Amino acid sequence: MNNKVVMLSLAVLILGILFVHERYAHHHQSLEKALIEGYVNIEEFGAKGNDDKDDSSAIQEAIDYGVKHKLGKVKVTGNQRFILRKGILLKQGIELELGKNTTIEVQGDFRVFEIMKNSSITNGVIEVSDQNFSSEVLYFDGEQRFWSWETTRIEGVNIINTSDKNMGTAIALVADQSNEFISFIDFLSLKIVGFRMGILIKAEVPVEKFNFVNGNRFTNLTFDDCVKCIVLDSSKSIPNEVSGNQFTDIQIQMSDDTEGVLHVSGSDNRFQGMIWDVETYASDTTVVKFSDQSMRNSVVTNVDKAYMVDQGDDNSYFPQTGSTYGSSFKQ
Numbered sequence: 001m002n003n004k005v006v007m008l009s010l011a012v013l014i015l016g017i018l019f020v021h022e023r024y025a026h027h028h029q030s031l032e033k034a035l036i037e038g039y040v041n042i043e044e045f046g047a048k049g050n051d052d053k054d055d056s057s058a059i060q061e062a063i064d065y066g067v068k069h070k071l072g073k074v075k076v077t078g079n080q081r082f083i084l085r086k087g088i089l090l091k092q093g094i095e096l097e098l099g100k101n102t103t104i105e106v107q108g109d110f111r112v113f114e115i116m117k118n119s120s121i122t123n124g125v126i127e128v129s130d131q132n133f134s135s136e137v138l139y140f141d142g143e144q145r146f147w148s149w150e151t152t153r154i155e156g157v158n159i160i161n162t163s164d165k166n167m168g169t170a171i172a173l174v175a176d177q178s179n180e181f182i183s184f185i186d187f188l189s190l191k192i193v194g195f196r197m198g199i200l201i202k203a204e205v206p207v208e209k210f211n212f213v214n215g216n217r218f219t220n221l222t223f224d225d226c227v228k229c230i231v232l233d234s235s236k237s238i239p240n241e242v243s244g245n246q247f248t249d250i251q252i253q254m255s256d257d258t259e260g261v262l263h264v265s266g267s268d269n270r271f272q273g274m275i276w277d278v279e280t281y282a283s284d285t286t287v288v289k290f291s292d293q294s295m296r297n298s299v300v301t302n303v304d305k306a307y308m309v310d311q312g313d314d315n316s317y318f319p320q321t322g323s324t325y326g327s328s329f330k331q
Contacts, residue, residue, distance in 0.1 A: 039073035039097075040066045042082070049080025049102075056086045067091050076102050076124065087111045090119045098124020100156070105129055112137045117144045120153040128161040128168060134196075136172040142180025142203075142211055152185045161194035166227050166257050169197040175211035175240070176204040183215045191222045198226040202233040203240035203266075212241040219248050225255040234266045235293050236312075242266035249273060254281040265293040265312075272300040274320070282307050290315045 040062045043049075047058035059082070062074045070093075076082060077099040087110045090096055096119070098104070103125040106112050109132045113121070126137055137159050146152055159170040170192040173182045192198040201213050213234070223229040229252055234242035243266050250273030252261050261275055278287055287307040288299055294312030302320045 038071070039075050040071050041075050041077070047076075047082055049078060049082055051083075053083065054085040054107075055082040056084045056088065059084070060088055063088070063091055063094050063096070066094050073097055076104065078102060081105055083107055084112060088113050090115050090121070092116045092118045095120045095122065097122050098157075100124065103127050106133065106137070109133050109135055111135045111139050114139045114141065115152065115154075117146050117150045117152050120151065120155070121157055122153075123156040125158045125160060128194075129163055131163040131165045131167075133161070133163060133165075133168045136169045136200075138171045140171075140173040140182050140185065142173075142175030142182050142213065143177065144182070145180065146182045146185055148184040150184070153188070154190065155186070155188040156190070158191040159193070159195075160191070163194075166194055166225065167196050169200050170195045170226075171198070172200045172202070173213050173216065174200070174202045174204075175213050176202070176206075178206040178209040178211060180206075180211040182213045185216045187216070187218045187221065189220045190218075191224070192226065192229075193224045194226065196227045197231055198223045198229040200231050200233070201242050201245060202231075203235075203242050205235070205240050210239040210241070212238070212243065213245070214241065215244045217246050217248075218250070219246075221247070221249075222251045222253075223261075224253040225257060227257050227259050228263060229258070229261045230263070230271075232264045232266050232269060236265070236267055236295050243268050245269045247271045247273065252276065254278065254285075254287075256281060258282075258285065260286055260289060262288045262299065263291070264289065264297050264315075265291045267295045267297065269297045270300075271298070272320075275301055275303050278303050278307055 042058050042062045045058040045061045047055040066074050072093055073095045075097050079101040081103045083105050085108050090113050100123050106128045107130050203211050203213050232242045234240050252275045254277050258281055286309050287303050290297055290310045290312045292311040296314045298316040300318040300320050305317055
């Protein structure tokens with residue numbers, strides 16, 4: 001064999017060994033640091049803020065690392081901007097914590113975060129800048145079977161579409177197969193701006209048995225410039241049911257693009273909050289609509305009944321004036 005070929009082969013082998021050793025040493029140091037600090041930082045996996053490189057793989061690797069080594073928190077910190085060009089699976093047992101001024105920028109059209117049960121996101125900004133975006137930012141799949149003993153939670157997150165196209169869905173909770181359910185998740189202090197749909201809660205007709213999205217809490221939410229702010233899509237009851245979800249202390253700012261604020265199917269859902277500038281933007285818009293597949297839902301708001309349509313059964317409107325007395329839409 002030619003000596004040059006032998007020397008070249010040895011050099012490649014040595015470089016490979018050094019690369020593997022360096023990578024092993026880096027991960028070993030990362031684990032030691034994480035064990036001391038109690039969390040995983042995405043920068044340990046190659047993410048760098050404020051550049052034009054894709055940080056998706058680094059964030060997913062940090063999440064996977066946290067799961068493997070039983071570290072429950074992954075941090076994305078600093079007054080920095082990180083880029084996603086592919087979706088992230090937020091796995092069980094992981095809290096993704098962003099700094100309050102940390103931005104994750106979405107470049108492309110894909111489901112941004114699929115949320116598994118017992119995981120959570122706190123703080124930060126998720127910004128969609130791609131004009132072709134038509135997917136979901138936070139997606140909850142009923143296949144996970146979210147229930148009361150899980151710790152799933154979304155808090156303090158700003159979800160903003162800055163593309164000026166009003167496309168995509170900020171948050172989607174979907175049960176689309178038999179025996180799927182999503183219940184008792186807490187959504188706290190969120191801002192949702194510029195989407196086709198702010199929140200979609202949907203239970204599709206199953207092939208057999210049932211599915212439902214019931215009993216979730218949405219507290220202190222702000223919606224701005226969404227085409228449809230809150231959409232609940234189901235039958236009145238089983239086999240596909242959206243019931244008992246509570247929206248409290250919500251603030252909704254309408255715009256020229258707003259086609260409806262609440263579109264509700266299902267039963268026993270509750271809505272309370274302010275809807276701004278209805279007279280300015282709602283001349284040809286039904287602000288609140290209860291479909292023919294709705295019953296026993298109630299809304300407490302400042303909006304006059306003239307901007308509401310009720311095609312269902314026993315739905316109620318309560319003026320937001322401190323009165324304890326409600327009225328049926330059909331009186």
